[in-house]
Amino acid sequence: MKRLFVQGSSFCDIDCDYCFVRGRNDKARLSLDYLHDVYRIINNSETDVEIVWHMGEPLVLGFNFFKKVLEYIPVSEHIRHRIVTNGLLLNDDWLSFLADNCISLTISSDGPIEVHDRYRTSRKEAGTFEVVHKNLCRSIKKGVCDSVLCTITKESLSKAAQIYEYFSSVGVEYLGFNVERQLDSPEIQVLSLEKFDSLELFWKDLYEAWEKDSYSLFIREFYRTLSALNSDECPLQPDELKSNYNYSLSKNGDLYKYIPQIAGSDSLVSSPFFVGNVKNLNSFEETSELPVYSEMLNSQRLCSEKCDFYRFCGGAFVLEKLVENGMLNSTSTAACERQVIQLAKVVSRKHG
Amino acid sequence: MKDTSRIITSSQRGTVKEKEYLPEHILEAMTSSLEGKFTKKQIDNIKQKTLDGFGMSTV
Numbered sequence: 001m002k003r004l005f006v007q008g009s010s011f012c013d014i015d016c017d018y019c020f021v022r023g024r025n026d027k028a029r030l031s032l033d034y035l036h037d038v039y040r041i042i043n044n045s046e047t048d049v050e051i052v053w054h055m056g057e058p059l060v061l062g063f064n065f066f067k068k069v070l071e072y073i074p075v076s077e078h079i080r081h082r083i084v085t086n087g088l089l090l091n092d093d094w095l096s097f098l099a100d101n102c103i104s105l106t107i108s109s110d111g112p113i114e115v116h117d118r119y120r121t122s123r124k125e126a127g128t129f130e131v132v133h134k135n136l137c138r139s140i141k142k143g144v145c146d147s148v149l150c151t152i153t154k155e156s157l158s159k160a161a162q163i164y165e166y167f168s169s170v171g172v173e174y175l176g177f178n179v180e181r182q183l184d185s186p187e188i189q190v191l192s193l194e195k196f197d198s199l200e201l202f203w204k205d206l207y208e209a210w211e212k213d214s215y216s217l218f219i220r221e222f223y224r225t226l227s228a229l230n231s232d233e234c235p236l237q238p239d240e241l242k243s244n245y246n247y248s249l250s251k252n253g254d255l256y257k258y259i260p261q262i263a264g265s266d267s268l269v270s271s272p273f274f275v276g277n278v279k280n281l282n283s284f285e286e287t288s289e290l291p292v293y294s295e296m297l298n299s300q301r302l303c304s305e306k307c308d309f310y311r312f313c314g315g316a317f318v319l320e321k322l323v324e325n326g327m328l329n330s331t332s333t334a335a336c337e338r339q340v341i342q343l344a345k346v347v348s349r350k351h352g
Numbered sequence: 353m354k355d356t357s358r359i360i361t362s363s364q365r366g367t368v369k370e371k372e373y374l375p376e377h378i379l380e381a382m383t384s385s386l387e388g389k390f391t392k393k394q395i396d397n398i399k400q401k402t403l404d405g406f407g408m409s410t411v
Binding site for chain 1: 373374375377378381382383384385386388389390398399402403404405
């Protein structure tokens with residue numbers, strides 16, 4: 001199994017303050033010619049592939065684009081497509097199209113209106129909650145949306161119980177939380193979370209809301225943390241540290257390896273992860289490990305030796321080490337402190 | 353006709369058990385939440401991807 005993250009366009013029809021994607025006003029799109037090459041590469045490769053349309057709003061590419069996508073790269077036993085969307089354009093036609101073609105859907109929502117509309121706004125700074133809420137409910141009812149991703153911002157910190165209640169009430173089955181974080185360079189985004197903000201109270205309130213509800217949602221962070229807490233060794237094998245697993249394709253046909261968010265970032269950080277243009281590649285396997293991979297594994301080893309919380313993340317957060325610490329040869333980051341360590345402390349206290 | 357292929361019995365749960373160390377009542381509740389929509393094989397895949405999915409914001 002491999003995952004290929006594809007940036008069909010970096011354009012997005014909304015303008016979330018915390019988004020890390022560059023070029024959100026740029027309407028240039030991936031040339032369909034590249035999809036020929038992607039299909040050739042997939043066919044020459046040895047494992048199944050999940051193609052994740054992400055990093056920009058995929059649905060702005062329109063029906064005709066995705067109809068072509070399915071002609072070039074049809075869904076099969078070995079190939080699946082997933083779209084990660086802000087949910088704004090999900091009308092009945094889209095939902096039928098996605099259902100008919102077995103395309104999985106992940107919707108980004110930050111929860112109830114007072115949290116969601118704080119940062120997930122249009123270019124005119126209007127809230128998007130009402131439309132997203134309506135479309136989220138419809139897509140769950142139709143069985144198309146199988147997961148929701150919620151970004152934790154400063155606005156969320158005191159509202160964990162309300163956020164849980166919201167997602168539970170709309171019928172979400174699988175919920176993941178991302179913590180707002182700096183992923184590329186400071187000037188491209190406004191971060192509401194500051195260095196001293198702790199998520200410990202948020203995780204505690206969220207856990208207690210979940211506990212009160214008899215654990216009836218599948219929450220990604222709690223599943224991971226409880227698995228790690230109750231095992232003798234690290235049960236996690238971060239995708240980004242697996243050999244030949246994660247790839248990402250930017251809209252100019254350039255292929256990157258290991259860290260999906262790298263595609264389209266056009267920065268110095270991305271260059272060590274650059275594989276080549278899909279026009280010049282024949283299979284995923286022909287690309288040998290890049291020099292940066294051994295540094296990544298060394299960094300993982302460092303985490304395993306120095307961090308008491310290693311088993312809760314398996315040495316992930318490679319990009320955060322690069323961005324926050326300026327080097328791979330490091331361990332602690334704000335991202336792992338908030339998303340792993342503070343969470344692990346809360347869950348550990350709950351389970352003695 | 354009821355689609356019984358999507359119904360999972362307790363004895364079928366836990367193919368990824370070697371990596372599942374959750375208290376049983378919590379594991380049962382979390383798994384149950386997925387059973388209305390996913391097959392057993394899909395749920396096992398979801399669990400595996402959940403454990404390994406650090407680094408990117410998808411399922």
